[in-house]
Amino acid sequence: xxxxxxxxxxxxxxxxxxxxxxxxxxxxxxxxxxxxxxxxxxxxxxxxxxxxxxxxxxxxxxxxxxxxxxxxxxxxxxxxxx
Numbered sequence: 001x002x003x004x005x006x007x008x009x010x011x012x013x014x015x016x017x018x019x020x021x022x023x024x025x026x027x028x029x030x031x032x033x034x035x036x037x038x039x040x041x042x043x044x045x046x047x048x049x050x051x052x053x054x055x056x057x058x059x060x061x062x063x064x065x066x067x068x069x070x071x072x073x074x075x076x077x078x079x080x081x082x
Contacts (some may be wrong), residue, residue, distance in 0.1 A: 016049045019057045026062035035069045047074040 016022070016033055023029050038044050047070055054067045 016046070016053050019053050022053060022063070024060040024062055026066050029062065029066040033070075035066075035073050038073060044074065 014032065023032065033046060033050055035047075036043070038047060050070045051067065051074060054063055054070075057063075059067065
């Protein structure tokens, strides 16, 4: 297949919305940012952005569960990731 080039674009992660416009249910929150292990400083920053958006507010049950998972994942990997 000479002449074909491989598409190497990467999908940029969307910024997490401010609390006022963040979804209230767990699945919708996962659609914005799926909790996953932290492997890079970018992953750590993305998780921190979620925490900063949701922390300190009166949360729905889905938001509370979601924030708990994000915090657990984010702060179990503090070895220089951010």
